[in-house]
Amino acid sequence: MVGDALKKFREDLGLTQRAAGRLCDRSQASLSAYENGHRAIRPRDLKHILDMYDIADEVVRARLLSLAAQGRQNGWWNDFEERFEVGVIDHVSLEADSSHIRIFDPLLVTGLLQTDEYARAVIAASGTATRTPRDIEIAVGFRMQRQRLHEQDRPPKISVVLGEAALRQLxxxxxAMRRQCDKLISLSARPHVELRILPFGAGAHAGVDGAFTILSVGPDSLLEVVAIDSLTRSWYVDEPADVDLHSSTFERLQEVALSELHSRRLIEQVASEL
Known part of the structure; x- marks a missing residue:
């Protein structure tokens, strides 16, 4: 297996996962997921790691790269690998393997709950000014594909806290916002989705530092990482203490947010005012 081989190569070099992550410019969480078989690895990422580990045996490299290519065949996101940054593809791959996804966003409806209209408006307004209409449509299609999670036989539990501003920003x-509100109401009725709204009236709250997503990967949540986005980059936090801090912050946000029932009522009220 590719994961077993990567673990052996790393240990032969006397490297911890943290040190190997620095060497390979990858997060410790990613390396752990690769080694434990929780995530398939892209051939180009595998090639990079093998280069960093000084694995020069062409027979070994060819065999592992072939296994990696076979393991990636079923991921729909493979078709987008040349169009998006590595971090974007990594995030979708982690989503697909997650048993629980916790999302806080004070300003926007999160991507897993967006309509295509809303996604198009967000994507067109953000990022590079050189993005073409075709680029925007591809990005919208990619975001809608992520929502396949909702249609799985056993979808991950998705817990979301949205700021009231996400409902009010047109x-x-x-x-388009009325239809977005309708979709939020529809998805919130599904058993795997827990949606709460953090109202303006909550005042100061634990999420003042901004949006984040906690991904619990695997059936037993053996791997937990926090994904954080900014204007110029995305990164993952996998230190246990940092993950615990984000988890406790999410719990505090849930406590001050509206209940699921009252959240739906607020969404319906906002929609009726549009």
Missing amino acids: MGGPD
């Missing part, structure tokens, strides 16, 4: 205009 992304795409009133009609």
Whole structure:
């Protein structure tokens, strides 16, 4: 197996996962997931790691790269690897392997709950000014594909806390926001989705530092990472103490947010005002 081989190569070099991550410019969480078989590895990422580990045996490299290519065949995101940054593909791969996804966003409806209209407005407004209409449509299609999670036989539990501002900001205009509110109400009725709204009236709260996503990967949540996005980059936090801090912050946000029932009522109220 590729994961077993990577673990052996790392240990032969006397490297911890943390040190290997620094060497390979990868997160400790990613290396752990590769080694334990919780995530398939892209051939190009495997090649990079093998180069960093000084694995020069062409027979060994060819065999492992072939196994990696076979293991990646079923991921729909493979078709987008040349169009998006590594971190974007990594995030979707982690989503697909997650048993529980916890999301806090004070300003925007999160991607897993967006309509295509809302996604198009957000994508067009963000990022590089050189993005073409085709680029925008590809990005929208990619975001909609991520929502396949909702249709799985056993979808991951998705717990979301959205700021009231996400409902009030007219992304795409009133009609688009009304349809977005309808989708939030529809998805929140599904058993695997827990949606709460953090109202303006909550005042100061634990999430003032901004949005984050906690991904619990595998059936037993053996790997937990926090994904954080900014204007110029995305990164993962996998230190246990940092993950615990984000987890406790999410719990505190849930405590001050509206209940699921009252959250739906607020969404319906906002939609009726549009």
